[in-house]
Amino acid sequence: MSITIEARRSEADFTPAAERTKSVATQTYQVIRRNGSVTPFDGTKIAVALTKAFLAVEGNRAAASRRVHEIVEQLSEQISSSLTRRQDRGRTFHIEEIQDQVELALMRGEHHKVARAYVLYREKRARERAEAEQVTAVEAPKINVRAPDGSIAPLDDKRLQGVVVEACAGLADVAAEPILTETYRNIYDGITASELMLAPILAARTLIETEPNYTYVSARLLMDKLRQEALSFVHGTYEQATQSEMETRYAEYFPAYIAKGVEVGLLDPELQRFDIKRIANALRADRDMKFQFLGLQTLYDRYFLQTRGVRFELPQAFFMRVAMGLAVREIDREAKAIEFYDLLSSFDFMCSTPTLFNAGTPRPQLSSCFLTTVSDDLDGIFKAVKDNALLAKYSGGLGNDWSRVRGLGSHIKGTNGESQGIVPFLKVANDTAIAVNQGGKRKGAVCAYLETWHIDIEEYLDLRKNTGDDRRRTHDMNTANWVPDLFMQRVAEDGQWTLFSPDEVPDLHDLYGRAFAERYQHYEQMAERMELKIARRVRAVDLWRRMLTMLFETGHPWVTFKDPCNLRSPQQHCGVVHSSNLCTEITLNTSDNEVAVCNLGSINLAQHITEKGLDRARLARTVKTAMRMLDNVIDINFYTIPEARRSNLRHRPVGMGLMGYQDALQILRIPVSSDAAIAFADESMEAISYEAISASADLAEERGRYASYDGSLWSRGILPIDSIALLAEARGEYLRMDTSSTLDWDALRERVLAVGMRNSNVLAIAPTATISNICGVAQSIEPAFRNLYVKANMSGDFTVVNPYLVADLKTRGLWDEVMISDLKYFDGSLGSIDRVPNDLKALYATAFEIDAHWLVDAASRRQKWIDQAQSLNLYIAAPNGRALDALYKLAWERGLKTTYYLRSQSATHVEKSTLKGTDGKLNAVSSGGGMLSAPEEAMSGRSCSIDDPTCEACQ
Template structure:
């Protein structure tokens, strides 16, 4: 196909004006293409348009190629190619001509232009053979020497030996990896005058394309990124260009560390108090070998968002980062060096990881370390706009927000001051939504807030519509999360198919603070009053109809989430001093709020994967981890930088913390337990029991050392009622609760200690989503089942190929891991369930989230909930949703005693590209695909008569839960 020849120089050659059939976009600013001769030219998308037009001309003839249809198709294909190239290349802004052609091939196949693609692939193969022959026939001559442009602009000879040494070192000690393909691909992308940054990127990008073939290349990629980071950080603190290998860091880390602290203090990023630690002692305690434990996704995330930097240059290395966080948490300890080393050892081992705000801000000049803030909004303009201002102040330093909006009077309610009628709660929610976007957590991640409303509020139906993409945009909140705060009485009315009455809170002010039998009595009295004509604003609805609409909106928009008011309050240890009016941004925090108190919670998570062996749970190691972690979390209460006084008052009075877990799925796979099994439910029970036991015991130990929390007297703790005991209180208020109450540890002895010694913390446990910190540690998120065994994860740091390394290990042991298996995993969206040659035991062990019966997730969550004094972020996965399934699912969650639920997940729109080309990261072998082409999976769209819309898409880079 001679007309296709211009594809060989696509994006680089001059454009014949007569062939430019589309609108000229011109050179893409800042992007360049490496040609096969090593030359570097600006990237011009119009060349792709021209080449594609010629391809259609060669295959379909001049008439077809000149049609409006082909014109539009070519423009669309060009846009796809440019988007894919610029997204994948990231900050390097340089790609090889082969990369351009690979993306063209992929775009043609996705568009199902199979004839064009086939001709193009055959042409590329023919040209590759011609080039190889020309190269073999050519007179041998020395390869041109390449130069590297230093930061001062000087051109220095490329140190090939160092490049090879760095790649060899990155591969050292890892099975099934090789330096050769990395070096070959890296050298292919070098050019004369390449910058130091581009040179450091080349092997990283080369290594990460191999992750799908061998998961250990994720470690190789991370180690290559470390080389770049070392140059950046060491050069910055020393004031001169400095290169160091991993072997060099065995000695260099200790001397670098005091310089790092000094640099941070001078830049006004590190608290000067850290400079008064014994820095030599702490530097000597650093463990450089732990830098090798990172996978690429984790280290790149730290590099992009966590490491301290000034003027865009990072000067914080990983072990210095963990020590800085540890020092910040130990700053008020008596022997603070010893405690800092203890905390550092726990963090850097990945046994425990503090939450993102703690990692961002510990040891800095503004140590806002808390994760979650819960507020109640009052029913007047001063209170409403104070609440919105508080949101801005709390979000500024990376706090996630949960707002209780129930007290705000509803639409049509009387306003005494103006003798007018209220517009209801929705217009103010719009302002809160826009505030969250404006204050984007210090520029580090998107602002995040969740609004809660009780199901009896007269504005509840408008509240349900907030996330819809249709209707009056002034009454929509496209960026705010929302959640229903559901009383048990409503669920009982749903079960009985009875009526439900909606009220404006200004006429029923006490309902907000009531729950259980007291709520029932007051609510029924108000219904009687309304029936007698004593209410101005109320409306009766069929409870089932409202429930159906709640589930409809949850399914269509992902919101509002379903959370249950009564179990949150009845089982709360702090019912004697207030009421839980909402949960937080991620539905795991259940703390009291009022106009005078803003609830604060300090989070961190145990890495359960590090505490199991094939023999079972390592209880001794778990006890040590939990003991140290609880001390770290308790320290946050005193160290924390509070942006509003209500938050400080509340946190010092109650001292709540939220110890959670992550790596649950990894732990199950180590134990060879399928998620959908009784054994997994039992493990969820026993592991959470152990964490609960040691967390409560550690809080008692802290109380003995530091004193009880001020509001202890009168709490459930003071009465010897532990979380496992509070199930009885829920059963008394709501007969028929289906919660297991079995236990295995010495709870009676702990009960006596709690009553006599007291607790340091009003609340001790909450299971957060751990979306980012689990990436840092390289384990599965929170209590989640595996999403897919091979997929592309998108977050604020880019796109990353993620492979289940344990699955790969098992397949290798059975001789099943090969290119065909990689291709099959891609074709079946990371699932082994449909791959015939995978044994049934592995299909069960590695079943993905959408292959599980969701009832298993709820049963496991119920077993955990019995041990937790707060709640858990529980995502629910449904592959083929229907209205009936959703109804059964959420009623089951209520009956099983769950306090909250989180996202309803459907299949993702982000899938692994269907590829079989070895050594690629998202490229398509069109020859194979022509034979068996299949479109990428799409988000589920369900018949509205069978269900009601579509659920939340997983892996949203802008979503707090996915970060």
């Protein structure tokens, strides 16, 4: 490649340094020129182009500058590395991809004047080429395609165009022509069949930022690639099929898929005992068209069954496999499998990731979350670490309660020595989570919880710091404070707080509410009399400030509240909640004999909204079926440790949550920061709670009550809305929580008393990071992060555009290239774009434009209906000590049980250029690149690990 800006000195003055970018590895790559010819990739030409760009701006002084020499060398190596990393041998680049990378590198290096000159030159040359060519129709080049067996055949242009046209059918504001033009521009004579299938997908995805519907086009083109893989594998011969042909071919494919899956050991042979013909005839091929690109690519990369890299599971087979796995013990299991399938494939409800991974397989570990309590002895500690490994192996997210383990300096009777405290053991737990990576599907994930009175609390707060002794740091493990109400009261009253070692105050671990306060004060008196060996007094406010400081600086530990979790727990009659889980939404009892297990799934709230509001009838149907699916998980589940099996079968908890909340608000035209949004949070959660409790009561009538029902709050006629009174009685003036209701709770209360409950717990709102991608909606209860950005996960980088916003802007004649450019420049926010009306700015306000108190108030309204908790991220654009103090005190006073990540914006600006390059695997060339950086990169390291490309651990 070259750029023909005149240089006053020879290019040779700068090329020797760049020779190092021309390695043996890069020689295996090729460049497609604009005329269709293919030449070897030569990294030195990148250095030449960069040199000419600097010369054009800086003149002779650039040629003589050692600084420019070094910049060119550095940028050349960076660009070559970006282009060639993670590629297969023989990868080809289009000349435009390389120029995109040069432009991006200049922008990232903040060489703005040089970048501007380079961009202007490219635009000028593009106009000149367009004028010269005056192309009026899409013509296929004369090329040959290399088949997998090595044979050569002419390009089947008719099929290629037919597939692209079919992908565009029925979608507004999309066209096949630009996709075909870009596809033909990127293919070459001798291209492989695999590369040919990627070409239209890559072409379509570059158009998503201009028209959101191209995300559906990209997904449909990916479906063509998937159909070829799956059909060829299960039938043993190379096959292709269009989407329209799948209306009849799904029925013949499905039995072969089941047989092949059993043959290769990836499907449970029990599935072959179903009436396969009846099942196959129920598959809805048209639902393959519902996917957005991010959702289907995520399924393709991590969920669809594959052997040796070949996917043989089509989407409807995937949903049916999960449904059959959940219906395997039903009496009319075909009917129930079809019912479950309809719910999943319609996107009305989605099971959590472990269920999607493992249902219908020989090892059906379907549960999402596991909570353990670590005992205060060496055997117990290392048993807990082993349990973590066994539970994480099959995709479980973990929460560990470490509050019983004695603190630093405490006496060890067996050795007559002193304890090193909890930190060294937490380091072991951290490394175990990394070592057991769930079969390569996602990184193992664990969260440690510690009560605020533990003597090691101050060291615990430092675990995620990047400074200090690395042997006392846990860079990969999440941490959370388990905060008693008494501590918050001491903070409010500027009182003192005493730290203890749990071996000297063992009963504090199991106490909460007034009983905890009375016993804690007793131990404080003992400490004053010097009757305890390990105790230290601190000012409560000082410790609170340090907690908030660490939360801001490192994102950890999260703030969760012990007393509301226990005082409102339906199961307080038979145990204590000692911690939450990986994502702070599960609040279940744990002990030495019981590892708490929760089985998750989420309602897609956006699917249950009409112009008139919440569709209660559809919601009731969804919840009834979904509760049955979640209850079935408990009996089918593959348990890796006996304590988990014992606990789950005894209490049978499930956690039904929701996603698409932001979508629902925007469909209803309700801004997040409004009283109407608070009211909708209340209304929607009340309806979900009512239907979930009703469905569990129906299951109890059909299947029997859960074993530990007697003595529970349910058995005493105390529903979640009623349990607020228990918290209010214990806390007094420090609770400000709405208790209004609209539905007939008296009738439901009487029904529960009459027939009981099938499940000890029924509701919990998880983050839904991945399953919301599958369904194409906003995750969980999150506000919109941005209206236009690039999301990064293990499947690559994906352009995300708010389709509701685009539709509104189109209606008002505001959606054009200038608006796209403005959205990029202002980081996906409308606030600074003058021509956007104020009503749209309010409706589409992004997370950092919303005062976080609106999020807390909405969460409080939901919390009154939930028997567990919710993963609540808090956003604050410019955090300071006073703002954080007020925000987290508000969360406590509003009766929240837990909070999750604190998200704050980084000081650095996101990238403003558009990156159209890809690596041939449907990933953007730069992990952080694109028009905007991904959410996790824009939050200065304080983002939710659910957005971490290697995590997505909860759902």
